[in-house]
Amino acid sequence: MPNNIQKTLITLTSIIGFAALTSSAQAAGGDAEAGKTKFKSTCVTCHGSNAEGNVGPKLAGQPEAEIIRKLTEFRAGKQRGPMTFMMAPMAQGLTEEEVKNVAAYVSSL
Numbered sequence: 544m545p546n547n548i549q550k551t552l553i554t555l556t557s558i559i560g561f562a563a564l565t566s567s568a569q570a571a572g573g574d575a576e577a578g579k580t581k582f583k584s585t586c587v588t589c590h591g592s593n594a595e596g597n598v599g600p601k602l603a604g605q606p607e608a609e610i611i612r613k614l615t616e617f618r619a620g621k622q623r624g625p626m627t628f629m630m631a632p633m634a635q636g637l638t639e640e641e642v643k644n645v646a647a648y649v650s651s652l
């Protein structure tokens with residue numbers, strides 16, 4: 544392979560690698576403030592005003608990734624616990640962005 548093509552390929556690979564890194568960094572960090580607004584308007588009746596648990600389980604302090612994983616399962620229609628029928632429609636009403644945001648919020652409590 545001629546040297547200049549090799550260089551171009553290496554440059555391209557590092558650009559793509561960098562883009563992947565920055566987008567995954569964004570994916571990991573939800574907006575806790577936006578999540579708080581959503582949580583207060585949609586989730587408190589069942590999970591308590593500080594996510595301490597009520598009809599639904601306690602969410603406060605659970606790791607962000609756990610909350611995202613659980614909400615993703617509900618969104619996919621997976622049966623998780625005996626009361627999934629209550630929670631699945633709630634999770635399905637969230638966008639992916641909102642899932643990350645509420646996860647960032649409740650894990651911060």
Ligand code: HEC
Pocket residue numbers: 581582585586587588589590598599600601602610613614622623624625626627628629630633634637645
């Ligand atoms: C109508 C009541 C209700 C509302 C409103 C509700 N939930 Fe739930 N939630 C539940 C119940 C009940 C469960 C347990 C489901 C099961 O048994 O599978 C649950 C489970 C969960 C779980 C899994 C907890 C665990 O540790 O297993 C998460 C995460 C969650 N809810 C987040 C939310 C978020 C975020 C909102 C607001 C967008 C919300 N819920 C709104 C009732 C509700």
